[in-house]
Structures are given as C-alpha cells and as structure tokens.
Amino acid sequence: MSNNHYAIAFYNLENLFDTKNDPTTLDDDFTPHSDKKWNEKRYRKKLKKMGRVISNIGYDEVGYSPALLGLAEMENAAVLEDLIASKYLKKKGYDFVHFDSSDERGIDTALLYRKEVFEVIEANNHTVYLNNEFGERDYTRDILYVKGKLEGQELHILVNHWPSRRKGAEETEYKRVAAAERNLEILQGIYAEEPNARVIVMGDFNDDPDSKSIKTLVNDEMYNPMEMLLTKYEGTLKHRDNWHLFDQIIISHNFLKGHGNPFRFQKASIFNPEDIKEYKGKFKGMPFRTYVGKKYLGGYSDHFPVYAIFNIN
Numbered sequence: 001m002s003n004n005h006y007a008i009a010f011y012n013l014e015n016l017f018d019t020k021n022d023p024t025t026l027d028d029d030f031t032p033h034s035d036k037k038w039n040e041k042r043y044r045k046k047l048k049k050m051g052r053v054i055s056n057i058g059y060d061e062v063g064y065s066p067a068l069l070g071l072a073e074m075e076n077a078a079v080l081e082d083l084i085a086s087k088y089l090k091k092k093g094y095d096f097v098h099f100d101s102s103d104e105r106g107i108d109t110a111l112l113y114r115k116e117v118f119e120v121i122e123a124n125n126h127t128v129y130l131n132n133e134f135g136e137r138d139y140t141r142d143i144l145y146v147k148g149k150l151e152g153q154e155l156h157i158l159v160n161h162w163p164s165r166r167k168g169a170e171e172t173e174y175k176r177v178a179a180a181e182r183n184l185e186i187l188q189g190i191y192a193e194e195p196n197a198r199v200i201v202m203g204d205f206n207d208d209p210d211s212k213s214i215k216t217l218v219n220d221e222m223y224n225p226m227e228m229l230l231t232k233y234e235g236t237l238k239h240r241d242n243w244h245l246f247d248q249i250i251i252s253h254n255f256l257k258g259h260g261n262p263f264r265f266q267k268a269s270i271f272n273p274e275d276i277k278e279y280k281g282k283f284k285g286m287p288f289r290t291y292v293g294k295k296y297l298g299g300y301s302d303h304f305p306v307y308a309i310f311n312i313n
Helices: 040-056 077-084 173-193 212-217
Strands: 005-016 068-074 094-098 108-114 118-126 143-150 153-161 199-204 237-239 242-244 247-252 263-270 306-312
Touching: 005 040, 005 199, 005 247, 040 077, 068 077, 068 153, 068 199, 077 094, 077 108, 094 143, 108 118, 108 143, 108 153, 143 173, 153 173, 173 199, 173 212, 212 247, 247 306
Parallel strands: 005 068, 153 199
Antiparallel strands: 005 306, 068 108, 094 108, 118 143, 143 153, 199 247, 237 242, 263 306
C-alpha cells in the first residue's frame, strides 16, 4: 500500500503494572513480594515485548507502526512513559492521552498516537456508573474520549474496557449493556455538534460482535467491520476451547463511502503472528501470555491486538 494508508489499532496489554504498591488500588498482585513475584526485570521484559508487538501492528501493510493505538489494562501514566521509551518504540515519536479512572484495580485505558501524523484537539474521560447485585456502586474503567486530526482529517475516538464476565456472561451482561448505552450518550453529544463526525469506538468489550451489548452500540450510526473475523478457528482470546473477539474497532458509516471520500476504511484484521502465540501443548495457537494464574510464562498478552487500515487522500 502507498504511504497515505494508516493503521489504527487496539491492544489489551494484560496487566501492565509497575512494581510499586499503590495504596489506593488493588495492585498488590503486581509487587515483588506477591505470589506472582512481579519485579523490575519482568516489568522491563514485558515493556520491551509489548513495544515490539505494537511497532509491528499493520507494519507490513502500511510501512509504519500504528498512527493511533487504543490500550487497555495499564496501571498509570508512568507505565505509559516507560512503554513509549522502550527499545522498539523510542524512535517512533509516540505520545499518549491518559486519565486515571475509578477502576478498583487501578487499570485504565489510553491512546497512543504518533505526533508526526496526529494532533490532539480535545480529550476527557467519561465515567460509566454501575451498581452491583447489592445496589452498591460498582467501579469500572472510564471511557476515554479524544478528538483530533489525523493528517488534517478530524476524528473522534472512544477507547473502552467494559466490565468483565468473571461472575458469568449472563449475570454481568447488564453492565456491558450499560457501558454501550453510555457510549451512545457520548456519540449523541458528538453528533449534536457535528452531524457528519467521523467516529471510531474501540476497546476490549468483554463481549463478542453478536452480543447484546455490541448490538446495542452498533446502531444505525455505526458499522462493525470485526463481525466477520470471529470464527471457531480464530479470535483475539480463547476461553474453554472457544475463541472470542472481545477486542473490536467499530466505525461510523461515513468511512465506508466510496468515490470522493478523503478518509476511507479499507480493512480490519486480527494481528496474530506466530511469535506471539503459544507454540506447543494444549494452548497451542492461543495468545502467549505473561501469566497463567500465578505462574509466570514471560509472554506478551492474553489478547491479540486488532487493527484497521484507513486511506487518507
């Protein structure tokens, strides 16, 4: 492809924590004296590995690392500083947008961007208000909103990490539907000001493209190019022998217009080269993780990244 093509990606980093104990969050598992024995050497190794994957997403198609990359499961801004200063990213010219969210474990969403091609105009975070089964406040990740210009083309981005299925997919479905509805509220605000706004909603939604929450989000205004990517042989993570595609990039319809469209969607893909997969045993072909439970494997993440290619004229 020619150099007017750009990759926009999303990656769940699987608990990219520093080694310090933050007394305000539940980060005790990721400290040197925890059962996981998370230490500086392991942290630096993970940064390097994450950086190498990020630098390669979409590179074969466009000749550059991603112009924009939504992230989930990192602890704070200091971790992001370390990530963009790591071996494979330090010469790529990345900066980031990040806000601390109210998540109990202290994990956040963020947006990395290449300063050479993207200019941030506005950024803020939106809280998702939830209650648990006892009617108590249930804290989850905020939605990160960034408005900017990619090579002069205005763009609105929402980066999400929706509540998990840990207590059961059906039992927790209402939380992800609530997160979808919160995204729709934000989108309504954007369209009220800019009816022709170009919008990308990305994230680890903890639901598949055919789930109720995603169907709630993908209404008349949005298109989900990831729907065709989930098969029984491929996804972004695997649970109990079933592939899932929780990591998705959803776009507004104006990216799909053909002739005369200055900012056009081309394709969406899962980034799953062999070197970030388990290469043997019962987990062969699955994402090569950093941990399984308390056992340190020294891999990358329990999710594969996803990306979309866009053409700007």
